[in-house]
Amino acid sequence: MNSEQLTSLLRTLLQVAGGIAVGRGWIDADTATALTGAIVTILVTLWGLYARRNAALVAAAAKVPEVKTILADPATAIAIPSAKVQPAP
Structure with a gap:
C-alpha cells in the first residue's frame, strides 16, 4: 500500500x-x-x-535497477539488506 x-x-x-x-x-x-x-x-x-529518513531513502534508491552501488555511512549500510549498499571508506 x-x-x-x-x-x-x-x-x-x-x-x-x-x-x-x-x-x-x-x-x-x-x-x-x-x-x-x-x-x-x-x-x-x-x-x-x-x-x-536516511535508511528509507537509501533502501528505496537500492531498489532502482539502474543504481549499481550506494556508498553510505557504516550504520546506514548495515541497516539496509542490499548488496548494492556499501559502507563508505
Whole structure:
C-alpha cells in the first residue's frame, strides 16, 4: 500500500467515524470536519517524516535497477539488506 492509498483509506475511515459521531449527537458537523482534517494532516506528516529518513531513502534508491552501488555511512549500510549498499571508506 502506497502513501496515497493509505491517506485515502485514513480519510474515509475518519469520515465514517465522524459521521457516526455526528449522527449520535456527540459532536457537530463542523467539529467532525475540523478533527478529520487535523488528524489526517498530522498522520500524513508523521508518515512523511518516517518514510524520508536516511535508511528509507537509501533502501528505496537500492531498489532502482539502474543504481549499481550506494556508498553510505557504516550504520546506514548495515541497516539496509542490499548488496548494492556499501559502507563508505
